[in-house]
Each structure stands twice: as structure tokens, then as C-alpha cells.
Amino acid sequence: MAEQFDAIVIGGGHNGLVCATYLARGGRKVLVLEAAAEIGGAAITREFAPGYRVSAAAHLLHMMPEALMRELDLAKHGLSFAATDLPTVSLGASGEHVVMSNGKLSSDEADAAAYTNLVTRLKTFARLLAQTFDAPPPRLASGDRRDLWSLAKLGLKLRLLGKRDMREFLRIIGMNVHDLVEEKFTSDLLKGALGFEAVMGSATGPRTPGTVLSLLYRLTGSGFALPRGGMGAVTTALANAAKAAGVEIRVNARVARIVVEQDRASRVVLESGETIAAKSVISNADPKTTFLKLLGPEHLDTGFVRSVSHIRMRGNAAKLHLALSAAPAFAGLPSALHGSRLLIAPSLAYVEHAYNASKYEEASVAPAIELIVPSLNDDSLAPAGCHVLSAVVQFAPYGVKGGWEAEREAFTARIVDQIEAVAPGTRKLIVASELLTPPDLESQFGLGGGHWHHGEIAFDQFFMVRPVPGAAQYHTPINGLYLCGAGCHPGGGVMGLAGRNAARQVLRGAV
Numbered sequence: 001m002a003e004q005f006d007a008i009v010i011g012g013g014h015n016g017l018v019c020a021t022y023l024a025r026g027g028r029k030v031l032v033l034e035a036a037a038e039i040g041g042a043a044i045t046r047e048f049a050p051g052y053r054v055s056a057a058a059h060l061l062h063m064m065p066e067a068l069m070r071e072l073d074l075a076k077h078g079l080s081f082a083a084t085d086l087p088t089v090s091l092g093a094s095g096e097h098v099v100m101s102n103g104k105l106s107s108d109e110a111d112a113a114a115y116t117n118l119v120t121r122l123k124t125f126a127r128l129l130a131q132t133f134d135a136p137p138p139r140l141a142s143g144d145r146r147d148l149w150s151l152a153k154l155g156l157k158l159r160l161l162g163k164r165d166m167r168e169f170l171r172i173i174g175m176n177v178h179d180l181v182e183e184k185f186t187s188d189l190l191k192g193a194l195g196f197e198a199v200m201g202s203a204t205g206p207r208t209p210g211t212v213l214s215l216l217y218r219l220t221g222s223g224f225a226l227p228r229g230g231m232g233a234v235t236t237a238l239a240n241a242a243k244a245a246g247v248e249i250r251v252n253a254r255v256a257r258i259v260v261e262q263d264r265a266s267r268v269v270l271e272s273g274e275t276i277a278a279k280s281v282i283s284n285a286d287p288k289t290t291f292l293k294l295l296g297p298e299h300l301d302t303g304f305v306r307s308v309s310h311i312r313m314r315g316n317a318a319k320l321h322l323a324l325s326a327a328p329a330f331a332g333l334p335s336a337l338h339g340s341r342l343l344i345a346p347s348l349a350y351v352e353h354a355y356n357a358s359k360y361e362e363a364s365v366a367p368a369i370e371l372i373v374p375s376l377n378d379d380s381l382a383p384a385g386c387h388v389l390s391a392v393v394q395f396a397p398y399g400v401k402g403g404w405e406a407e408r409e410a411f412t413a414r415i416v417d418q419i420e421a422v423a424p425g426t427r428k429l430i431v432a433s434e435l436l437t438p439p440d441l442e443s444q445f446g447l448g449g450g451h452w453h454h455g456e457i458a459f460d461q462f463f464m465v466r467p468v469p470g471a472a473q474y475h476t477p478i479n480g481l482y483l484c485g486a487g488c489h490p491g492g493g494v495m496g497l498a499g500r501n502a503a504r505q506v507l508r509g510a511v
């Protein structure tokens, strides 16, 4: 069969689109095959009730580097913002609250100086981490001078932090976030918020070792922003950039199989039976799906298959969308802050208890919640005078005891109870609601395990061993087959760096 394309990208999530654009700009003929009816993966906007639209999974843009947005000309391709640098507000049930904005606390004088100190220091460490995000991680024990140089540079950067900061970095990096924030602060609202921040998107609680790493990971991002029109506006702009570079994008084109011939990925077979050949195949699907379903373990050695099977990627975050007939009124919160990023995580113990349930396959009794009312900043999302509320809810284990269909209504009611406690009267405003559990996120957006990052962000699944040794530099044991999604370094969040790094590897011809 004649080779029609230089590269096929399986999946039109944001990383697949970024990867495709860089490949096309590098002179390659590229085809993106997306299984769903629209591109975007977990970064889309969709109508969930007549007239009410919401960012269906990811709802805040904070991890995509500005340089990447500029390089891809996303503003020219239609991306604009309804709000940037949203403050984060930790809400208490009696109207008390703590506001965090640009590294400062605007309430709770007692903790203000300690907060600025900690955030400044953590941001320094996060910058160190972020410097590794922009390139493939070095290979372990490869003997290659480039890998050695890359490791040496990392050691040097650590050393250049200075003795005091380097020691502090080494002291805290393996710690749990609970112990770190307990050391520093008195306010339960502040401690709860930081504890929740560290475990967002993960199956961990604040006392889980390694949660300082996941906090630093989140701090590599910048201010929380609301793309105008929701997160779908980001992936629409990315798709426009891809098309402008010459990429062909097909939707409703689910890949069923990656075919290997003469030790090389040579073509893909769609569910429809159509076969398309290419010199390289790059998968935006998660690593388990890519290796175990699309490729098939028969092409891989048993040790590699075992490592892939062991990737921890069972989602523990749900999404609740509420269509509201009017704006919710948050008790005790000045109205200027109602459009902020609001957290219901009033103490470390609250978040830990919420997590504990999920260890035993139960959804939290009192879940921790990140909520926004994006229509307060962007009136394109709801009918005039009406609003949408979008909430990330933890913890909601992928496999809940008794099954999600039995649990869905009760869990929704418990989430609404928590929202009602900080915004009395909200329940009466609900016109429609939608709860997306991890299995829903998996089936509707192709997120394997419904997991935020296509695999936990944890020491055993990070940097040089993400997703697994042997595939951590975007190329895989199969010549011509690459990965480009959140399951690779540096991980998930709408960031685009996995896509860009993967494209660079394909362009260099790394196999």
C-alpha cells in the first residue's frame, strides 16, 4: 500500500493537535485521526442542557506556557480570554474565607507573611521542575553523552539554588503536603486549600507521601484563566493552527489497530476497516490503550508489558455541571469575588477524610470541590440572567462499590449539599445537572481510566520513568511508534508540552 502520510497522530486531544502542528511546520504531511465527533479530548466546551454550555472536563487554563501559545499563534487563531489570574478563595461554611492571589493572602493577617514566603520558595522549586518539562527526559544508564549532560545540567541547576534552598528542596520533595503546611500556617481554610491543591487530579490525600511533588507540579503553571467560550476555544484555536500548517484532521475516525510490519509501525486500521499507511504513528491515547489495545502485547517483551499494566491510572475526580436560573450567592463573599476559583476544602482533615472513602471504593461523604461560575465572566455560556456552575469533585473512585449508576444520584445530592452550605439557596436555582464520573470521562472523552493525567503524577511515574522505562523519551520499543499524550513526560493538564516534545523527537528521527 502506498504511504499517504509522513505521520498519523491517533487522537485530536490538545497534545495530539500540538504535536501535529509542529510536525507539519517541520515539513511533514500529517493526518490526525480523532475517535470522537469533535476534536479536543478532555478540553472541549459542550452544551449539557439547552442553552447552557460548559468546559466538560478541564475548565481552567493554567499550565500552557505563554511561549507555546505565542509560537502557535493561538490569539490569531481565535483564542481570547474572559478572565485571567483568577484569585483562589477557600470557603468556610459560615461565610469566612481566605483569598489567595498572585502569591499573596488578602485576608488572615496571621499567615500572610508565611504564605508569601512559602509560595515564593515553592515557585522557585517549581521553576526548576518546569525547566525539565520542555525536553525529553534523559535516559538512565544509556552511556550517551547527551543524557549525561542533561542529568549534569539538572544537578547544576539544583546546586545553583544555593545551599539553603537546595537543602530545603531535598528536605521537602518527598514529604506529604499535610506535614509541610502544618509546619507553616494556622488557618484551617488555608491549609485545606493547599492540601487540596496538591491532590487535585490524583488518587492521593494530603498525608500521602510525595504530595509536595504534586503540589510543585501544579505550581509550575501560571495564573488560572478562563478562555472565552470555555476550554473548547483552546482546542479550536489549536485545530485552526494545525490546519493552517497543513494538517488534515478527521473526526469520527477511531483507530482500532496499529499494524507492525518488518519491525516497524507501518499503518493504522480504523474501526470502519479503512487502512491508512504512514512513516510514523504517534499516539495521543494513554499508554495502556496504546500498547495493550491498539498495538497488542504480542509485539512487546513481557517485562515491558508488565510495566505498562502496572501504570496507576484509575481516576478519582468527577465533574459536576449545574445549569442555574440565577447566579449563586456565596455567603459572606464580596460579589466581586464570586467569579473567582472557589474551593470547598475547609481543612486538611476534611480533604483527608474525603480521600479516605475512596481507598475503600466509596465516593466521599463530604467531597472536596473546586468550583467556578464561568458565566459570571463569560455570558456566552448561559441564557441571559442564567448561569453555569462547573465543579471538579474529589473523591470519586473509578470503581465505586455497587456501581456508579446506583451511587450517581446520592453523590450528586452530597455535592450539592456542600455547595448549598457555602451558597445557600443554590439548590432551588438548579434547572439541570450533569455528573461525569471517571467511567463517564473515560467513555465520553477517551480518557483512559477517566484519569486526569493518563497516569498518576508520582515519583514512580514521573520524569525519566514516565510512563515506563523504554518509552519515556516519546519513542517506544516499536520503530516508528511514538507517544505524545499526557501519559508521557511532563504529564497532564492542558499544557501541550508532551505534544511539542514528541514532535521534536519524531522530527529528529529518534526511534
Ligand SMILES: Cc1cc2nc3c(=O)[nH]c(=O)nc-3n(C[C@H](O)[C@H](O)[C@H](O)COP(=O)(O)OP(=O)(O)OC[C@H]3O[C@@H](n4cnc5c(N)ncnc54)[C@H](O)[C@@H]3O)c2cc1C
Pocket: 010, 011, 012, 013, 014, 015, 016, 033, 034, 035, 036, 039, 040, 041, 042, 043, 057, 058, 059, 060, 061, 062, 063, 253, 254, 255, 256, 284, 285, 286, 289, 294, 317, 318, 319, 392, 441, 445, 446, 447, 450, 451, 452, 453, 454, 484, 485, 486, 487, 491, 492, 493, 494, 495
Ligand atoms: C475532571 C477533570 C478536570 C480537569 N481539569 C483540568 C483543568 O481545569 N485544567 C487543566 O489544565 N487540566 C485539567 N484536567 C486535565 C486535562 O484535561 C488533561 O490532562 C488533558 O486534557 C490531557 O490532554 P491530552 O491531549 O494528552 O489527552 P486527551 O485530552 O485525553 O486526548 C486524547 C484524545 O485521543 C482520542 N483517542 C483515544 N483513543 C483513540 C483511538 N483509538 N482513535 C482515535 N482517537 C483516540 C480521544 O478521543 C481524545 O480526543 C482535568 C481532567 C479531568 C478528568
